[in-house]
Amino acid sequence: MNTTVNLAGVELKNPVMTASGTFGSGAEYGELVDLNRLGAVVTKGVANVPWPGNPTPRIAETHGGMLNAIGLQNPGMELFCQRDIPYLKQFDTKIIVNVCGKTTEDYLEVVERLSDEPVDLLEINISCPNVKEGGIAFGQDPKAVEAITRAVKEKAKQPVIMKLSPNVTDITVMAKAAEAGGADVISLINTLTGMKIDIHKRTFALANKTGGLSGPAIKPVALRMVYQAAQAVSCPIIGMGGIAGWEDAIEFILAGATAISVGTANFYNPRATVEIAEGIEGYMKRYGVEDIRELIGAVS
Amino acid sequence: MVYAMKYMENARVSAQEALTEEIFSMYIETEQIAREAKAGQFISVYCKDGANLLPRPISICEIDGSRLRIVYRVVGKGTKEFSGYQPGDTIRIMGPLGNGFPLEEAEGKTALVIGGGIGIFPMLEVSKQLTGKKNIVLGYRDQVFMKEAFEAQGPVYAATEDGSQGVKGNVLDAIREEKIGGDVIFACGPAPMLRAVRDYAREQGITAWISMEEKMACGIGACLACVCQSKETDSHTNVHNKRICKDGPVFRAEEVEL
Numbered sequence: 001m002n003t004t005v006n007l008a009g010v011e012l013k014n015p016v017m018t019a020s021g022t023f024g025s026g027a028e029y030g031e032l033v034d035l036n037r038l039g040a041v042v043t044k045g046v047a048n049v050p051w052p053g054n055p056t057p058r059i060a061e062t063h064g065g066m067l068n069a070i071g072l073q074n075p076g077m078e079l080f081c082q083r084d085i086p087y088l089k090q091f092d093t094k095i096i097v098n099v100c101g102k103t104t105e106d107y108l109e110v111v112e113r114l115s116d117e118p119v120d121l122l123e124i125n126i127s128c129p130n131v132k133e134g135g136i137a138f139g140q141d142p143k144a145v146e147a148i149t150r151a152v153k154e155k156a157k158q159p160v161i162m163k164l165s166p167n168v169t170d171i172t173v174m175a176k177a178a179e180a181g182g183a184d185v186i187s188l189i190n191t192l193t194g195m196k197i198d199i200h201k202r203t204f205a206l207a208n209k210t211g212g213l214s215g216p217a218i219k220p221v222a223l224r225m226v227y228q229a230a231q232a233v234s235c236p237i238i239g240m241g242g243i244a245g246w247e248d249a250i251e252f253i254l255a256g257a258t259a260i261s262v263g264t265a266n267f268y269n270p271r272a273t274v275e276i277a278e279g280i281e282g283y284m285k286r287y288g289v290e291d292i293r294e295l296i297g298a299v300s
Numbered sequence: 301m302v303y304a305m306k307y308m309e310n311a312r313v314s315a316q317e318a319l320t321e322e323i324f325s326m327y328i329e330t331e332q333i334a335r336e337a338k339a340g341q342f343i344s345v346y347c348k349d350g351a352n353l354l355p356r357p358i359s360i361c362e363i364d365g366s367r368l369r370i371v372y373r374v375v376g377k378g379t380k381e382f383s384g385y386q387p388g389d390t391i392r393i394m395g396p397l398g399n400g401f402p403l404e405e406a407e408g409k410t411a412l413v414i415g416g417g418i419g420i421f422p423m424l425e426v427s428k429q430l431t432g433k434k435n436i437v438l439g440y441r442d443q444v445f446m447k448e449a450f451e452a453q454g455p456v457y458a459a460t461e462d463g464s465q466g467v468k469g470n471v472l473d474a475i476r477e478e479k480i481g482g483d484v485i486f487a488c489g490p491a492p493m494l495r496a497v498r499d500y501a502r503e504q505g506i507t508a509w510i511s512m513e514e515k516m517a518c519g520i521g522a523c524l525a526c527v528c529q530s531k532e533t534d535s536h537t538n539v540h541n542k543r544i545c546k547d548g549p550v551f552r553a554e555e556v557e558l
Contacts (some may be wrong), residue, residue: 024522028546031306032520044524052539057515059525064351066517073524075538215353267517268346268353270308270394 001284002291003277005039005258007236008159008184010120012039012094012259015292016249016277019240019263020045020098020123020163021070025084026091032270035091037277039259043084045100045125048109050076054130060196060205065215065242066264067194069130069208072100077113085117094120096161102134104148108155115157122158124148127165127190129212139165139190142177149181159184161238164229166218167193171225172232179233187238187261188229189222215264216242223255230256230297244272246279253280256297306394306520307332313389314367319445323418324383325361325371326391333395334368339403339425340486340511340550343370343395344519345382352378355394357516357545359422359488371421371446397519398549401426401486401509410434412482413454414471414497416489420446422511426486427453435480439471439493472496485509491558498553508553514544521546529557 003014017040023029026041035041053073060067074080080097088095097119101107111122126148128135138144149162162178164171166189178186191212196205222241230237239257243249244265252260265272280292289295307330315327328334333343337360344355356378362369374383385391403426411430415423416439427436427450436456438447444465450456458466459474467474471493474480487497488511501508514526527541531554534542542548542556 022518022523024524028518028520028522032308050538052541053524053527056525056527058527059354059515059517059523061352061354064353066353068517068523068525070524073527073537073539073541075536079538216350264353267519267523268355270518270520 001281002293003281003284005292007121007238007259010094010159014039014277014280015253015259016273016280017096017238017259017261018042018266018273019261020125022263022266025080026088027084029266029270033274035093037274038093040094040096040120041088042096042123042261043098044074045072045098045128046074046077046080046110047072047100048077048106048113050074055207057205057207060211062194062196062213063217065213065217067196067206067211067213068191069206069211071130071208072128072135074100077110081113081117085119089118096121096123098123098125098163100125100128100134102131104151106134107148107152111152111155119158121161121185122152122156123161123163123187124152125163127163129165129167129191129193129210130208136165136167139174140168142173145174145177146181149178149183153182161185161187163190164188165190166221166225166241172228175229175233179235183235185236185238186229186233187240189218189225189241192218192221214242216244218242219248223251226252226257227255231300243276244269246276246283249276249280250283250295253292253295254297254299256300258296305336306397307336308394309333309392310390311393313385313387313391315387316385319371320443322373323371323445324374325369326382326385328368328370328391328393330366330368330393333393334363334366337363337368337396338400339363339429340401340422341396341398342549343368343393344397345370346392347378347381349377349381352381354517355519356382357397357513357519359511360396360425361421362425362428373418394519398545399547401511401550403429405507405509406430406432406484408432409483410481412437412480412485414485414487414489415439416471416493417441419489419493419511422488423486424449435482437471437474437480439474439489440465470496472500475500482506487511494553495558498558501553509550510553511549512544512551512556513549516545519545531555531557
């Protein structure tokens with residue numbers, strides 16, 4: 001039985017990855033799950049300099065989901081390269097670094113800093129809804145998506161994943177723009193912009209007022225967008241958005257995802273990633289699927 | 301920093317009672333968590349209703365062999381669910397989490413133990429484990445709870461905002477009015493109380509150890525939701541933020557911005 005999948009020449013032992021921002025750089029979860037069992041670990045977004053993030057409260061629970069407005073707090077690329085990459089190198093898993101920035105130059109500085117590091121893929125975050133500059137500002141305009149993708153591709157030594165925002169009218173336009181800019185892989189969806197109000201305090205539940213909605217509540221939206229993107233582009237797709245169990249993962253793969261990321265589920269089931277990897281194997285056995293690649297986009 | 305081992309368990313509820321209309325006390329039989337727990341640590345409690353995704357961080361009130369006691373206020377759907385658990389029910393928990401109080405700092409000193417509101421609960425195990433001299437100050441809005449349990453551990457001074465019991469006012473009013481002394485402070489309570497405790501400790505030239513709270517998602521230091529601001533650049537985050545769930549919840553009052 002073959003569970004390996006290929007992302008732009010990088011072979012993952014299975015399609016299960018972590019979603020950026022939900023898994024730190026792996027160290028906290030490494031105490032609870034065997035990172036060797038994962039196809040890849042995707043790190044929290046890393047910028048050229050340390051970012052303090054947003055004021056608290058940064059999260060709020062909603063029905064079947066949660067809002068976050070962390071604001072891409074991160075220690076900056078130097079400490080990340082010194083501490084977090086060596087930690088992840090101890091494990092037999094692929095390392096995907098999520099890159100964030102306020103300007104194109106910021107992104108490129110990180111991409112260049114990572115060029116000689118043992119990093120397998122770069123994921124460019126042009127879809128964070130919780131920062132004023134950068135992030136989503138790049139991800140909602142197809143011309144900007146194509147331009148930053150091209151700029152990153154010129155500098156990057158590793159294959160490039162462009163992470164797309166669902167907060168757009170037509171996801172296929174953004175997927176095509178990323179592909180036109182030379183993206184090797186696209187990943188989607190980032191969180192959906194949302195809001196919660198505390199009726200007792202009569203304030204916004206988040207200090208940032210708005211935040212990104214994630215968790216099982218968004219899965220149907222994510223699945224629809226992954227399917228649409230898969231119909232629109234030919235590059236591999238990493239699907240994510242509310243994946244909590246192996247059944248969800250199989251749905252995304254059938255819709256056209258080559259790999260999948262588990263995000264919010266880590267918060268309430270730290271073993272979710274490993275359980276999903278095991279569940280995918282169980283599904284393959286049950287239906288006599290010899291190669292997981294037979295499942296990718298099988299429902300179209 | 302070396303962090304202690306944490307465990308995920310399907311533990312068993314052995315007893316539950318209501319202390320007031322809103323406050324519930326639950327005893328939980330654990331495999332490992334109670335044996336490893338320290339005063340001032342907390343556990344993540346997961347809901348059975350899948351609509352309530354995130355674990356609820358609840359402080360440890362008492363540790364007794366393999367048994368933990370948590371006391372919590374029903375504030376939303378998650379804690380409402382917990383309040384309905386019966387003896388024999390399973391409860392999914394992770395812990396012990398966070399650092400706990402450095403009780404060794406009280407060696408040879410008189411400890412001033414301060415709890416306010418629901419911040420009273422973790423101070424019971426603190427009071428039990430402090431074997432030296434101590435004074436305990438508890439602050440309530442109106443309804444007084446759990447006072448007898450503290451009285452078994454040392455002299456207790458209460459303050460109520462409405463003056464119905466003890467000193468009228470807050471814990472600092474009680475400390476000043478009753479001239480309650482101490483060489484080191486261990487405190488948990490709402491932010492305004494912690495600020496007043498910090499100022500009092502400054503004035504007295506003593507160290508205050510305070511337990512903080514914030515909305516959490518993962519409970520283990522990965523999601524960066526529950527940060528507080530630190531005076532110095534934190535070695536992990538590389539910015540002026542510390543993670544309450546992992547680097548705290550107990551901090552030296554002077555190392556954080558309140």
